[in-house]
Ligand code: RFL
């Protein structure tokens with residue numbers, strides 16, 4: 001097979017890129033190692049920045065999102081037994097976020113791709129990338145016992161943190177920066193009404209908790225847990241009890257509990273690989289960087305990369321290499337700002353046992369400052385809704 005762009009990975013980064021390029025007449029294929037159902041079964045992000053919503057509108061994959069997504073104008077910070085609202089919309093000059101699950105975004109993009117007849121290979125095994133230091137890169141994979149080779153002009157590495165693309169770059173060509181946090185998030189999904197109309201981020205001496213949602217009847221909750229914890233050790237009852245303890249009295253009282261329909265533990269990590277381009281191989285999304293989920297930035301950052309990459313590739317196929325030459329630098333400026341924000345929010349909201357009682361007092365002082373200072377809450381708001389894009 002010969003295509004212009006071979007996209008590795010059918011997560012949000014790969015699907016957004018595929019949709020933008022294919023609509024513009026660029027021949028693409030998406031090569032994904034998992035099955036479609038497996039990809040759709042992963043419960044992840046829930047918060048879309050306006051820029052992500054705008055892009056879904058621009059590419060016409062917006063019907064269900066506009067019908068079912070919920071705009072949120074604020075978030076609540078809970079500490080010292082009380083909740084305080086941050087008015088994102090008022091503080092950011094009218095911007096807000098949308099609560100619409102990553103699973104739904106993925107579903108909508110897969111449906112749109114299928115309906116338009118653009119090609120995706122699921123369950124591709126032993127995917128490997130070759131010759132991206134030449135003008136004729138190749139992707140090889142096995143499917144149903146048969147070996148395949150795809151010739152292309154460009155490879156887009158949208159294959160997540162554990163993917164093959166970044167791992168195929170010579171070690172001395174890439175520099176990585178990493179912080180691994182000493183705790184994880186235990187998350188559950190349940191068909192119960194959300195405890196509050198807005199998201200609650202709670203700093204508690206027992207550890208962080210987050211109350212999020214997917215709809216008016218489906219909730220998503222998280223509690224900070226130990227890295228040694230196993231999902232099986234956490235009964236639904238134990239989860240609800242722990243969550244209740246980490247909320248203010250009113251929210252704890254109002255919390256509606258029920259059976260979990262999904263339960264999982266995610267480790268927290270900050271990671272950046274530089275650069276994001278290696279000849280004809282371009283990394284986008286989690287393949288190049290990871291943020292802890294506290295700032296709700298991961299999916300949005302993947303989409304921001306794709307916005308820049310798609311522009312650069314359209315220019316490239318038009319005979320202008322300027323965009324691909326500046327892609328990495330342009331992305332990394334935004335990436336590091338999101339890394340900083342996600343690290344800051346993680347540091348502010350979680351229990352770090354090594355920081356002791358002093359550390360907890362400092363967090364409380366910072367939270368008190370944050371809610372009392374318009375300058376400080378504006379900084380939180382403008383980062384949370386998403387920083388502006390470079391022209
Ligand atoms: P993905 O989604 O990991 O997709 C990569 C795809 O590549 C496939 N793949 C391969 N395919 C072929 N060959 C190989 N060798 C391959 N290796 C891997 C994989 O199967 C997969 O289908 O990366 P992408 O597209 O860059 O998207 C990134 C986002 O998924 C991620 O950043 C977010 O989910 C992070 N995140 C959140 N982001 C937000 O913006 N807002 C949130 O509220 C938010 N909450 C979260 C999150 C992530 C979480 N977890 C579980 C890490 C909450 C959680 C709990």
Ligand code: PHB
Nearest residue numbers: 045046212293294295296
């Ligand atoms: C989610 O709904 O899964 C979610 C929301 C906000 C975050 C992280 C995850 O910061």
